[in-house]
Amino acid sequence: MNKVVSKILMIFSFVVLASAFAPQTVDCDDEAFLDECAGQIAGYKFLKANKISISGAKSGQAVELSSVFSNGSTYTLTACGGGTNMIVTLFDRNRKQIMSNYNKNTKKFYPSINYKCTATGVYYFKYEFEGGGAGCGVGIIGFKQN
Amino acid sequence: MKKLLVLSLGVSLFGCVSDSNVDPLAELTKTQMKEQVQKAEVVMSDEEFYAHVQAIPTPLQTTALIQALGIEYNESILKNPDGAENVTSWFGQAANLGVFGADMGYANIYGETKKSMDYIGSIRDLADKLKVGQFFDFATIKELAENKDNLEKLINSSQMNFQKMNNYLQKQDRGKVSVAMILGGWVEGLHICCQISSKNPNQQPLYESIGQQKLALETIGTLLNLYGTDKYFVEYKKDFDKLVEAYTNVQIIYHEGEVTQHEDAQGNLVVEDTSTSEIKVTQADVVNISVAVGRMRNNLINLQ
Numbered sequence: 001m002n003k004v005v006s007k008i009l010m011i012f013s014f015v016v017l018a019s020a021f022a023p024q025t026v027d028c029d030d031e032a033f034l035d036e037c038a039g040q041i042a043g044y045k046f047l048k049a050n051k052i053s054i055s056g057a058k059s060g061q062a063v064e065l066s067s068v069f070s071n072g073s074t075y076t077l078t079a080c081g082g083g084t085n086m087i088v089t090l091f092d093r094n095r096k097q098i099m100s101n102y103n104k105n106t107k108k109f110y111p112s113i114n115y116k117c118t119a120t121g122v123y124y125f126k127y128e129f130e131g132g133g134a135g136c137g138v139g140i141i142g143f144k145q146n
Numbered sequence: 147m148k149k150l151l152v153l154s155l156g157v158s159l160f161g162c163v164s165d166s167n168v169d170p171l172a173e174l175t176k177t178q179m180k181e182q183v184q185k186a187e188v189v190m191s192d193e194e195f196y197a198h199v200q201a202i203p204t205p206l207q208t209t210a211l212i213q214a215l216g217i218e219y220n221e222s223i224l225k226n227p228d229g230a231e232n233v234t235s236w237f238g239q240a241a242n243l244g245v246f247g248a249d250m251g252y253a254n255i256y257g258e259t260k261k262s263m264d265y266i267g268s269i270r271d272l273a274d275k276l277k278v279g280q281f282f283d284f285a286t287i288k289e290l291a292e293n294k295d296n297l298e299k300l301i302n303s304s305q306m307n308f309q310k311m312n313n314y315l316q317k318q319d320r321g322k323v324s325v326a327m328i329l330g331g332w333v334e335g336l337h338i339c340c341q342i343s344s345k346n347p348n349q350q351p352l353y354e355s356i357g358q359q360k361l362a363l364e365t366i367g368t369l370l371n372l373y374g375t376d377k378y379f380v381e382y383k384k385d386f387d388k389l390v391e392a393y394t395n396v397q398i399i400y401h402e403g404e405v406t407q408h409e410d411a412q413g414n415l416v417v418e419d420t421s422t423s424e425i426k427v428t429q430a431d432v433v434n435i436s437v438a439v440g441r442m443r444n445n446l447i448n449l450q
Binding site: 031034035038041043045046047048049050051063064065066067068070071072073092093096097098099101110113114115116117118119120121122143144145 | 193196197200201203204206207210211214281298301302305306309310313351354355358361362398400401403405407414415416417418419420421422423425
């Protein structure tokens with residue numbers, strides 16, 4: 001009986017210890033993560049922080065959010081993924097693609113993308129994760145007057 | 147065997163302590179929970195709600211434009227920061243938190259950090275009453291306000307704190323508090339722009355800034371309808387409908403262009419868009435909008 005208890009405890013200890021020392025994933029819900037990502041918009045004024053979370057069940061999907069951009073302002077968009085590369089694509093009011101922080105042809109990620117707005121309107125941001133997987137992150141939008 | 151047991155329990159306990167999954171509703175009073183915790187009456191997923199809230203323009207864009215036009219700072223159009231302690235209704239607290247946030251943003255943009263600190267005091271009072279004060283980092287804001295070289299950091303930290311309060315409210319199913327706060331800020335931003343515009347009638351960009359708020363009306367209307375049986379939202383909606391009416395003649399016309407992109411020498415992506423927009427708004431429209439938003443604002447700032 002003692003041997004059985006001992007074995008159970010050993011297995012339990014192993015599982016607990018393994019999880020305690022496993023690599024930590026970033027908690028995108030933690031407000032400190034937001035502060036960290038906001039550092040990427042230096043030179044711009046903070047406009048919005050879009051919190052993005054795509055669960056395993058919804059992987060392959062994207063999150064779409066929007067904001068009003070004004071003619072005469074330049075906007076910067078950053079995509080700060082918690083462990084996985086996050087892709088942000090900007091669309092205009094007609095959902096015509098303007099730019100993305102990821103170039104599919106060259107597989108290059110840009111840390112931030114800047115857009116000089118010439119037409120006031122509603123702009124859409126599509127957030128997704130590299131490879132269409134699950135993930136979490138924050139998309140910060142900053143602006144400055146031209 | 148004993149050592150193993152102690153180690154197992156120790157690690158388990160350590161795991162429990164480091165878990166930050168604290169009940170976010172623990173500090174709310176029974177009255178606050180009854181009044182403020184409410185799922186929307188119209189069916190809308192949390193994701194859709196978040197998308198609507200995030201789409202509302204922030205007043206900082208308007209106030210930054212006013213400053214960029216070289217127009218002098220005008221304190222007389224702002225709400226007096228005194229008296230926050232007398233606001234007792236949750237709607238009044240949330241809406242005025244938004245109003246003070248917009249006024250603080252306007253003061254910050256102009257480097258009026260002394261005035262900004264007066265607003266911080268009122269924001270602290272209201273945020274604490276709503277139990278979201280823990281997300282407003284008053285110590286850091288105060289430190290940043292003491293040095294004008296930190297202006298950009300001050301502006302950004304203040305905005306971020308409001309975003310954090312909003313995120314928290316939504317997590318607690320207190321979306322209607324979040325909506326009241328955002329709308330308070332939006333109304334104050336529009337009020338500031340209308341007032342400055344009336345004193346600077348030749349500044350066309352201000353007309354356009356007022357006109358472009360038409361793009362937010364549908365989203366705001368949707369958010370107000372979510373809480374259609376709440377007594378505060380019912381009253382607010384009546385004023386809002388008059389504002390929508392004042393926007394009837396405002397038009398936004400687009401001239402479609404082309405988007406081209408290339409990488410510059412530093413490897414940054416450069417995009418050129420030749421699309422343009424034209425916002426048609428007359429002086430009469432601005433007067434009507436100004437009257438309607440002034441009424442809304444008065445009703446908000448006089449709430450107890």
